[in-house]
Amino acid sequence: MVTYIKSCVLSGSGSDIISVECDLFFGLPGISIVGLPDASVRESKERLRAAILNSGLDYPVNKRIIINLSPASTKKEGTHLDLAMALSIMTCTEGLVSTETEEMAVIGELSLDGTVGRVSGILPLCIGLRQQGIKKAIVPVDNVKDISVIEGMEFYPVTTLMEAFRFLRGECAIDAVVGKRPELLYDNEDFVDDYSEVKGRNEAKRVLEIAVSGFHHLLFSGPPGCGKSMMAKRIYTILPQMTYEEMLEVTKLYSLYGYEQDKGGLIYRRPFRAPSSNTSIAAMVGGGSGVPRPGEITLSHLGVLFMDEMPEFRRDVLESLRQPLEDEKITISRAGAKITYPAKFMLIGAKNPCPCGYHGSDQKLCQCTPVQLRSYRDRLSGPILDRFDLFLDIAAHNNGPAFEATDEKDITSAEMRARIEAARLVQKERYKEEEFCYNSQLKGASLKKYCSLGKEAAEIFKAGCDSLRVSRRGGDKLLRVARTIADLDGFESIEAGHIAEALQYRRRDEENVDY
Amino acid sequence: MKKMWTIDEYEVWFSESAGNKIRELLPLYYKVGAKGVFDSGVIRRNKKNLELYRKSVEIFNKEELSAVTYDDDAYPELLKEIFDPPYILYYKGSLPSNDDCCCAVVGARKATSYGKDMAFRTGYALGSGGAVVVSGMAVGADSCAHTGCLEAGGRTAAVLGTGVDASAKVTSRKLFDRILEGGGCVMSEFAPGIPGLSHNYPRRNRIISGMCRAVVVTEAAKRSGTSITAGLALEQGRDVYAIPGNINSVMSEGTNLLIKDGAIPLLSCESICEELGLAASKMEKTGSDIGGLGPAETEIYNAVRKSGSISIGELCSETGKTHTEVNCILTILEIKGIVSRKMGKLMLR
Numbered sequence: 003m004v005t006y007i008k009s010c011v012l013s014g015s016g017s018d019i020i021s022v023e024c025d026l027f028f029g030l031p032g033i034s035i036v037g038l039p040d041a042s043v044r045e046s047k048e049r050l051r052a053a054i055l056n057s058g059l060d061y062p063v064n065k066r067i068i069i070n071l072s073p074a075s076t077k078k079e080g081t082h083l084d085l086a087m088a089l090s091i092m093t094c095t096e097g098l099v100s101t102e103t104e105e106m107a108v109i110g111e112l113s114l115d116g117t118v119g120r121v122s123g124i125l126p127l128c129i130g131l132r133q134q135g136i137k138k139a140i141v142p143v144d145n146v147k148d149i150s151v152i153e154g155m156e157f158y159p160v161t162t163l164m165e166a167f168r169f170l171r172g173e174c175a176i177d178a179v180v181g182k183r184p185e186l187l188y189d190n191e192d193f194v195d196d197y198s199e200v201k202g203r204n205e206a207k208r209v210l211e212i213a214v215s216g217f218h219h220l221l222f223s224g225p226p227g228c229g230k231s232m233m234a235k236r237i238y239t240i241l242p243q244m245t246y247e248e249m250l251e252v253t254k255l256y257s258l259y260g261y262e263q264d265k266g267g268l269i270y271r272r273p274f275r276a277p278s279s280n281t282s283i284a285a286m287v288g289g290g291s292g293v294p295r296p297g298e299i300t301l302s303h304l305g306v307l308f309m310d311e312m313p314e315f316r317r318d319v320l321e322s323l324r325q326p327l328e329d330e331k332i333t334i335s336r337a338g339a340k341i342t343y344p345a346k347f348m349l350i351g352a353k354n355p356c357p358c359g360y361h362g363s364d365q366k367l368c369q370c371t372p373v374q375l376r377s378y379r380d381r382l383s384g385p386i387l388d389r390f391d392l393f394l395d396i397a398a399h400n401n402g403p404a405f406e407a408t409d410e411k412d413i414t415s416a417e418m419r420a421r422i423e424a425a426r427l428v429q430k431e432r433y434k435e436e437e438f439c440y441n442s443q444l445k446g447a448s449l450k451k452y453c454s455l456g457k458e459a460a461e462i463f464k465a466g467c468d469s470l471r472v473s474r475r476g477g478d479k480l481l482r483v484a485r486t487i488a489d490l491d492g493f494e495s496i497e498a499g500h501i502a503e504a505l506q507y508r509r510r511d512e513e514n515v516d517y
Numbered sequence: 518m519k520k521m522w523t524i525d526e527y528e529v530w531f532s533e534s535a536g537n538k539i540r541e542l543l544p545l546y547y548k549v550g551a552k553g554v555f556d557s558g559v560i561r562r563n564k565k566n567l568e569l570y571r572k573s574v575e576i577f578n579k580e581e582l583s584a585v586t587y588d589d590d591a592y593p594e595l596l597k598e599i600f601d602p603p604y605i606l607y608y609k610g611s612l613p614s615n616d617d618c619c620c621a622v623v624g625a626r627k628a629t630s631y632g633k634d635m636a637f638r639t640g641y642a643l644g645s646g647g648a649v650v651v652s653g654m655a656v657g658a659d660s661c662a663h664t665g666c667l668e669a670g671g672r673t674a675a676v677l678g679t680g681v682d683a684s685a686k687v688t689s690r691k692l693f694d695r696i697l698e699g700g701g702c703v704m705s706e707f708a709p710g711i712p713g714l715s716h717n718y719p720r721r722n723r724i725i726s727g728m729c730r731a732v733v734v735t736e737a738a739k740r741s742g743t744s745i746t747a748g749l750a751l752e753q754g755r756d757v758y759a760i761p762g763n764i765n766s767v768m769s770e771g772t773n774l775l776i777k778d779g780a781i782p783l784l785s786c787e788s789i790c791e792e793l794g795l796a797a798s799k800m801e802k803t804g805s806d807i808g809g810l811g812p813a814e815t816e817i818y819n820a821v822r823k824s825g826s827i828s829i830g831e832l833c834s835e836t837g838k839t840h841t842e843v844n845c846i847l848t849i850l851e852i853k854g855i856v857s858r859k860m861g862k863l864m865l866r
Contacts, residue, residue, distance in 0.1 A: 205829045205840040224861060355860060361627065362860040367738055367767045368627045372656050397828035397861030462852075469852045502848035503841055510858070 005093040008107045008136065009086035010127050011078045012258065013341075017130025019107070021072045022083065024090035029066035035087070037071030040079045049112050050088050057116035057164045060095050067091060077339070082121040085110030085140070085166060092167055103170065106158075107131050107139040116163040120144035126254040128152050138178075140166055146179050151268050153246065155181040183246055184268060195236045198414040202399075206233055207413050209394050209507060214240055215425035216441035216486030219327070219349040219389055221312070224396030226359040230352040234276075234308045237350065239415035241272040241305065242426050248304050251344070255303055259296050273305030275347075279314035287322045287332050294334040294341050299326050302347040312351040313381035320386055323349070327389040351390070353382070363398055391442060391479045392507045425489040441486045445478065453481040458498040466505045480504050524577055524584060524605075527551035529570040529708045532586075532604035534560050539601055543587075573680070573708035580682050582709060583608050595619070599727040599753050603706030606724075607681050610702030613649040613674055613728075618793055621651045621725045623746050624658025624735035629768050630859045631826055632658050632736030635760050637665035638786035639733050644671025646795030651676060651729050653721065654689055654696075654703070658735050658743075663692060667699045676728075677705040678721040679713035719745055726750035733758045733789055734780070737771025744771045747780070758783050758792065809853075813838075817846045818865075821856055826864045 004025045010017040020037075033047040054061045069087055071078050086108040093103075109127060110118040120142050121127075128149045131139060141149065143159035150157070156178040160166040168174045197207060206222070210233060213220040222230045244252065249268045256269055277286065277298045284290065288297035299307060309315060326332045326345035333342045355361040357378050360368040370378070433439050436448065444452060455463055467477050481496075483504040488496045531551040535542050538560065546554050555562055577584070584607045585591045594615040596602050606612075613619055620643050624636050636658040643650050644666030652659040654675035666673040673696055681703055696703055706724060707717060722745060726732050732750040734757065737743035750757050759780040762769025776782045783789055790796065810818060820835045821827055833840050847863065850856040857866045 202830050204833070205844070208840060228861075362629060365765070365767070370627075372626065395858070395861040397830075462848075465852050466848065469854065499841075499845045502845040505848040505851070506844040506858075 003094060003097075005090050007086045007090040007093070007103055009083055009109060010107055010131055011076075011080060011083070012123070012126060012130075013076065016133060016254070017127045018073075018076065019131070019134055019136065020078065022086040022090045022108075023070040023072055024087070024094045025068050026062055026065040026094055027068065031064055031066060033067040033069065035069045035071070037069075037074040038077045039071060040077060042081050043071075043078050043083055046081060046084050046087060046112070049084055049114060050091060052114040053084075053112040053116045053163055054088055054092060056114060057162065057167075059092055059164070059167070062091070062095050067094075080121075080123075081111040082109045082124070082127070084112040085118055085142075085160075085163065088112055088163055089167060089170065093170070096167075096171075105136060105138055106170075107136050108166070109139060109145075110142045110160065110166070112163060118142045118160050118162060118166065123257050123260070124149055125152075125257045128155060128157075129250050129254045131155070140169070150179055150181050151184050152181040152250070153183045157181065193239045193415065195239055196415045197233075197236050197239065197418060198412040200229055200233055200236070201412060203229055203233065203396070204413060206394060206396060207418065209392055210237060210240065211418050211422055211490060212483065212486050212507075213348065213350070213392055214242070215422045215490055216391075216429070216482065217348050218391035218442045218483060218486065219351075220392040220394070221351040221353070221387070221390045222394055222396060223353050223355060225363050225365075225398045226354060228396045228398050230396065231310050234310070234350050234352060236415065237306055237308070238271065238274040240418045240422055241274075242419070242423050244270070244272055244304065252304055255296055255300055255343070259301060273302050273347075274308065275302040275305070276308040276310060279309075279311050281315070281319060283316070283319050283322055286319050287326070288334050288341075288343055289336070294336055294339065296343050297332075299323065299332060299345040299347060300343040303344045305347060306350060307347045308350045308352070310352045312353045313378055317381070317383075320381075321383065324385055324389070327386075349389070351382075355395075365398055387509060388475060390509070391483055393509045394507060395510065421490055424492075425486065428489045428492075441482050441489065444482050444485065449478060449481060453485050453496060455481075455496055455501070456498075459484075459496050459501050462498045463501050466501065470505065470508070472505075472508060476508060480508065483507060524574055525551070526567055526570040526574055527555050528605065529573050530555060530562070530567060532706070533566075533570070533708060533711075534562070535604060537601040539587075539604060569710070570708060573710045576680070576682050576709035577607070580609075580709065582681055585612065590615075593619070593728040595730065596724065596728040599723065601723070602727070603724065605708075606704050606706055607709060608702045608704035609681050610697045611700060612702050612704070613651075613672065617672075618648045618795065619651050619674070619729040620648045620789065620793060621729040621732040621746075621750075622658070622662035622735065623652060623722075623725065623732060623743050624662070625737055625741060625743055625768055626655045626657035626659070627768070628657040628661070628736050629766065629826075630862065630864055631762065631766070632768055633661045634864060635786060636661035636735040637668075639735060639760070639783075639789060640665025640667075640671075640673070641669045642787045642790050643795070644669030644673070646790040646793070647671065648790075648793060648795055649674055649701070651725055653677070653718075653725060654692060656689070660689060660692055662735070663696060667695055667701075670699075672699055673701040674728075675701070675703045676721055676725045677703060677713075678707070678717040679705065680707050680709040680711040681705045682709040718742060719749075722746040723749045723753070726755050727753055729755060731756040731758060731789070731793060733760070733783065734772050734775060735760050736762060736768045737775070738768055739770045739774065741771055744775070747771075747775055756781065756792075758789060760786070810850075810855075813842075814846055814849060817843065818850060818855060821863050822865055826862045828862050832863065 007022045009022055010019050035044055111121055113119055124145045125148055132155055138156045140158045140160055143161050146159045158176045158178055169176050224230055253269045275298050286297050288294050288300055330346040331342055332345045356370045356375050358369045360366040484496045484500040487500040487503055528551045531554055584605050587604050591612055622639050624632050640650050640662035650662055650666035650673040652662045663673045675696055726749050732755050734747050747757050757780040759772040759775040760783050762772055816836055829840055832843050856863055
């Protein structure tokens, strides 16, 4: 008699349901596991035999056991399949009455004495089950805390193989743990930093607000010490709250990366990643042997990727950003597997005007040669610069006490966040019928539909594009940014002032090139 | 005086090697010719170099360059007076005649936006006044001076530190063509094919100041190449004008020092025309467009004008407006071509 038990394996960004099939034959005694198991799965045959015998059950010692992991064409990894394989052998020999195995997945690692041990990385497995419509799972009791945040799932915690077996046969009942959305989702008190610590720089703060509201990519440029990094590092304090689904998604990706929350449970905050400039291409886009692991761009999915000193990054690393910036996902092809990870992130770049940082400054002499200047400027290629919607050149602070004493109140993170949340809400409402949700994703037809201009705004748009040499693509960016500015200011339509302000954040480097 | 003159490698060698001994060597040269000087062994010679100069002659003929020697009438009169004039000047385009009023505009390559702006305006004023602006076609101030002169419809001459042909390969191809189209010239004492070696530039600078009546220094750091040029100009007895700058600015230290040492300060870019006795004419842009500004725009315009170069933050506290309002007005001013924004700072165009 062939038996089937459901389980799942990791595959790229999610998990695949697999069916563990078992059958017994007369022949040379032994187990063969087929369906592309890797070493960790293949060596579980020793554990299976010991665990079943030590649980006081019959092990078919005189039979040939075939276990097939279906679909047989994908590679299977992980010791969490032990329990499913053991149960499939046992139901083969002992017979099973319950039919529940159809909607029930089994996850767990076995030890030789038949106890069910903790599995690492169980969260992405269970999130994957939920996404694929399986609502019940038998899981190790030690793992329950980690996964109880998954809403709509019923978990049956087990401590031993025997317990799981009896439960499947309906001989004993286990109290289901029902997954619940955690109550405390966002904790404002936690922030150590605040934007009020950045003195002045209200324009830069405004640009950050615009960027975060519309999910626009942003490039800062300015001399050392003008506060680029300081501002970018505080961006996590103004990121809007994640929805529950987004939290699950982010947590899943981090688990794949091997990051486990200390307390167990979900990641509440939007990711903020700041890779250093010597990051390799594999660390950036993902890679590694076996199943490629997610890289920085996937880890910043739904959050912010901050690249400080952007021109110092290796050229191939920079160019590898082109696909994810365009498609919001990254495909990694390796000999073993081809995997697509999500990578919808907001890119914030920061750069100096030249290698020494003081080009064009009257405070300090620039030490760079013209050749250095040119090569530094060329390090960010045109296609990469084209992906940015917002550009801001920041001037150095004027030194001296006379400039520090201003009455201007410094904007705080809380004020900024409030405006951003409001602007996001407007977008959510406007794009509820669409596939996208941010102004930065407007293009082609949707751009025309949502960014229509009144007479006055159209006039200034045309005048600006003509006399300030804004390209066609630049014009599209302008409209997207103006849309976000209008949303921030609470306007239904895009007014002339919004276009005028957006024009200040255009790409200017062509004008800045020396004669 | 030689009328018919065909260039050969010995002539090139003579011009390149004579250096500051030129005045001693000329009598010998007139007697025995360039080959004779070479054979006499008065100056150090090198067979290898001769090979190089043979190539220079080939390039000279192929590129259809022109040359003028110390003995020609077309050779700049003022340049003949200096201590060590080059024997041959290679050039493309048409040389300024001896009736033209030549004025050098020099400044730092790493000019600040202020320096670039000043170079442009000075070039513009001189160009509109009918003077020939002489500079070095380097990035920064030099290029701005040339461009300013061309914008005003004037003629301009670029003196290079490389062979005249080499400039065709470097960065400023566009400017090179524009200078020639504008009726100016690009010249060099270095034979075609000679690369831009660092010790060529100070030598080049003596020609810039040597062929001009006056030298305007827009911006210079202390102990910079520009300061050297100013020093050469003084040695040659030329008038040196310097544009004063912010005392906090490193790039104005050199010019302010020049003024302290006796250079004539230029209190406006146009005043150089007055000094040289030319008809002064202001840049049009600043004159005509200002009329059509609204009250808010005028306020911002005046604030920018007052400080010369100002950041957005300062502009906000100056005018009491929010950065959003200021940004909107700036866009209008940018569209009207009155204000420009560079490296986060605003200045008048």
